[in-house]
Amino acid sequence: MGRYAIKTMDKLLEDFIKTHRIKEKDLIEELNDKAYISEFKKGEFLIKNNNYIKVLKIVLGGKVRVYQENQDREILIYHLKPMETCTLSLSACFEDCKSNVNAIAEEDGMVLNIPVRFVEQWSFKYESWHRFTINTFRESYSYLIENYSKLAFQPLKDRLLDYIIEKSNHNILNRSHAQLAKELGTTREVISRLLKKLEADKIVTLGQKSIKVL
Amino acid sequence: MGRYAIKTMDKLLEDFIKTHRIKEKDLIEELNDKAYISEFKKGEFLIKNNNYIKVLKIVLGGKVRVYQENQDREILIYHLKPMETCTLSLSACFEDCKSNVNAIAEEDGMVLNIPVRFVEQWSFKYESWHRFTINTFRESYSYLIENYSKLAFQPLKDRLLDYIIEKSNHNILNRSHAQLAKELGTTREVISRLLKKLEADKIVTLGQKSIKVL
DNA sequence: ATAAACCTGTGACAAAAGATACAAGTTGAT
DNA sequence: ATCAACTTGTATCTTTTGTCACAGGTTTAT
Structure with missing residues (x-):
């Protein structure tokens, strides 16, 4: 994955910070310090089934499909669009674990990567990060239940x-x-x-x- | 719902605190102060579709089925067994919301009730409560994804x-x-x-x- | 311009799941 | 002991979904 011009990167990170109403100066500094942005091309895998997840992925641009596979069939778990976070990689931040899904780019785009060890710390240290974490889980869970019951009925x-x-x-x-x-x-x-x-x-x-x- | 003898209640709350490795004295005090235990009988509804959720429900004994309904069909979301938390009522703690599931007792039992307004506060204030919250979401989410893909494939x-x-x-x-x-x-x-x-x-x-x- | 890769349509058949209807065994309360 | 409620079995038919096979149209890269 390549890197974008510093200017573009700064702009994207700013958008992310604004979208999630992150206020704490220390957190913004840590984000600038420890997160990095990378780009991906259509067809590229961001997460592969059975690989260890080492960074939280937050899509800044483009479109990513997260799905489970079974032989030659697949089923969508969710699509990630700009400013959306991969809930499964977030979950992995709280206990090192393997992915049981694939994530593939459907369009070129960019992703903010945050090494997992920070994500857990921040969720107790910074209130806005805490809110972000909980909201991500809540929304994903309720979206999944909705689709689960559609699938059943x-x-x-x-x-x-x-x-x-x-x-x-x-x-x-x-x-x-x-x-x-x-x-x-x-x-x-x-x-x-x-x-x-x-x-x-x-x-x-x-x-x-x-x-x-x- | 009736109340158990004080002695039994104390014992159950203690079990809960031990199970989730809750250490903070202040939190234990708050639990004693603000949570209450109630009993339920087989066949009783703990949560009804479309009702507002006002307390976090943690099953201390018995067995509860949480499911979605559709006309005359149902589908299980999860079973709650002793010491397990209803993830959907936990989720509701972070934003007042209506239930979209039913929870019915399959056996007589007891439940620890915590008014929603405390649950959110505690999750940022007490580290062990924070861990408990995140773990509940993580485990439920991964359990649901597993069943989602079974349902599909x-x-x-x-x-x-x-x-x-x-x-x-x-x-x-x-x-x-x-x-x-x-x-x-x-x-x-x-x-x-x-x-x-x-x-x-x-x-x-x-x-x-x-x-x-x- | 042409080939390769991708996309859509469709017929025929098989398998899985749902609906309806009815029969009969079991359990539990009074 | 008896009746009601619950539980299981099963035959028949329909609908839904999956599989295979093949034909032909469209797009893209070279």
């Missing part, structure tokens, strides 16, 4: 439609059927079939790598 | 067998097919059918409300 057709709506911009989602299959934990043919049904029901229109919700 | 037959093994004592599980169906998010007939298959495969033997893993 909703037929795939409904989950697919919900997902398209959640991820779309201005009602349009540019994604291939194969990508959707990976995110939803199924196979490409099934997604193609369901999308055709949704199109027949006049709920969406389909194009190459593009789905429009009506 | 494993056929019900395998999930059922795994579940029976996880919950059994000395290879025996005393539970009706209907109860298992609720915990696994399916219907009774499906469980009966799968259990018969497992019996035919000589993996379990079946009796009235009793499944023995071979």
Whole structure:
């Protein structure tokens, strides 16, 4: 991973500090001192299943998919977008542990890396870091429970439609059927079939790598 | 909910303090002061969907099922056994919020109640409470991810067998097919059918409300 | 311009899970 | 002892999801 120009890096770190309402001067100094920003390219792995996690990853730009794999199937755990923190690497900060997920870049971007040993200390030392930590857990946990119960109760057709709506911009989602299959934990043919049904029901229109919700 | 004899209550609170290695004298005093123990009977609801959560619930004895419901189906989120904390009520401590789950007693028992406003304060004020908080989130999150991916990838037959093994004592599980169906998010007939298959495969033997893993 | 890689559609079939309906055994309270 | 409530078994049918196989369109890099 390369490094960005100092100027860009400073700007990004500032954004992060502002987003999470970090006030403590000492903490800001420690962040400047101990964290570092690195860039990643589309397709690059940020975390690999079974590897030890050594740094907390906070995405500053780009988009990262965090998922579990099982043979040739996958299921999305969450997407990381700018200013979002990988909850699993945060969790690892409190006890050295191996990753049981993969994180792959879907777009080029940048990530703030904080070595795990600091993250735990800070969470008791600095109130804003404490709040950040707890909020990250809370939000991730509730997001996961929501998806857990969708997975248990909703037929795939409904989950697919919900997902398209959640991820779309201005009602349009540019994604291939194969990508959707990976995110939803199924196979490409099934997604193609369901999308055709949704199109027949006049709920969406389909194009190459593009789905429009009506 | 009734109250236990002072003697029993003291003993239980002591157990809790020991289990979570709480050392701070001030915190122990606050616990004695602000927390209270109540008992519950089998079948009683500790938390109801859509109600505001006002106290952190820590089970001291008995067994509690926390689940989500959807029409006539349910899915288990987790079971609480002695000394375990309801992660969802913990989460609610950091921002007043409604429950989106139910918690029902499967056996008579007791619960330590701590009003939410203290829980947040303590997590930054006392190191052992901070550790307790973080650990609760970490463990619950990782347990949930594990089950999420089982739900996504494993056929019900395998999930059922795994579940029976996880919950059994000395290879025996005393539970009706209907109860298992609720915990696994399916219907009774499906469980009966799968259990018969497992019996035919000589993996379990079946009796009235009793499944023995071979 | 052309090949390779990617993307979409679809038919046919298999397996898994859900729904409905009914029968019969077991347990527990009175 | 008897009835109600609970528990288990099972046959049939439908729906949903997964698998395999193949055809043809689109995009991208060289």
